[in-house]
Amino acid sequence: MADKPSVLRETDDEARKLARVLLRSARSAAIAVIVPGSDGFPFVSRVLLGIDTDGTPVILVSALSTHTQALSADIRCSLLTGEIGKGDPLAHARLTVQCEAVKIDRDSATHTRIRERFIRRHPKAQLYVDFPDFAFFRLTPLKASLNGGFGRAYALAGEDLMIRSPAIDDLAAMEASAIEHMNTDHRDAASKYANAYCKAKGSGWRICGLDAGGVDLASGDQLKRLEYENPLQSEGELRVALVKLYR
């Protein structure tokens, strides 16, 4: 067996961007946790996935589920994202992110922000998001493994999946109104973005997320992520970026 490092390619910006898109365009993920009281037995289940304004993955889970009970006992977990397309399932890119879970206090400003953003991404979650047994967890990325298809493996740092910008909070404060403006007054923009930058088809796209790192686009059950080349550094850059993409 070869040494493990020898099968890894050098991690470049293209790999980092692919990893971010695989994580941020996923509606759901497989999550691996440790079964509570099992002396370390791994368990995998499916969770709805959102992304916080700093790039941190977010899950909305019921306290009745094994994964939630597991995270309460051991915060270590991993997420698998990346959809299976045509042909061999292993020919399609996927990402494993190793994380530590932090439960979000329901009375916090963080909860308000995450809840709004999550519902824009998953409108049907409105039905159960406020049930007393449901809670959000932020899953802080520690490191990640990108498999871009046979023979294309990369190791990433948690930092590679984060959005770093001084404008994160300012942009979060204006996100809802900016999205409404775009989806109402520039209704064709979302479809134009999806078609031009995300290999998407059709005209039914809407913007469901705007942050310093990029744009989330939704159409029915489809979700796409448009990543800016560099994160926005100020609130004022948002309009410029959206106009430039519209060309």
Place this chain on the structure above:
Amino acid sequence: MADKPSVLRETDDEARKLARVLLRSARSAAIAVIVPGSDGFPFVSRVLLGIDTDGTPVILVSALSTHTQALSADIRCSLLTGEIGKGDPLAHARLTVQCEAVKIDRDSATHTRIRERFIRRHPKAQLYVDFPDFAFFRLTPLKASLNGGFGRAYALAGEDLMIRSPAIDDLAAMEASAIEHMNTDHRDAASKYANAYCKAKGSGWRICGLDAGGVDLASGDQLKRLEYENPLQSEGELRVALVKLYR
């Protein structure tokens, strides 16, 4: 938080059948393992999935991958199967199976049987199945959790996912020739089975597996599992069962 048992429904034959179909109709699965040398950090990745003639899930994996290195250090793992369809990803049934992995010796009769069956299910795996770093593992089911959609959770025993019959070996010995006969001399049978019993469409179906528990059907990237009501008890029952289904 409610006691965990109170959210589980009583496991009935319908739930057991759904669980078997979710496992046996999956082309790939998410697999949770423990990262070697990590003091118990869970990891999730994607693997190609097959099923042995006794119902045991089988994976074909490279020694270069994290999951294979993990299983060599700790045989405990879990598989997640069940495809995501339209609407809320969590509205679709999925199955978690907790397993113990056993590596298959390349010179064994078990390897020959599993290899043939796996290639019929995944023809493209022929390209790498014999690479020196690739190996098959049988994943013996210990227990399972079925989630049939919101509020429909069931606990299953590993035994619920096994095929028990005195005819397993006799059927395995004739599997290849029986499949060739069906796909050549009764070319419409597979599509008829898929359409009538597996909610499938189209006429391009072929049989890719025949065992005491049922029939595996493939068309392009689609895979379906037709489960018999009861496992065949002798080799002679195969023809009777296939004729009966053809009505």
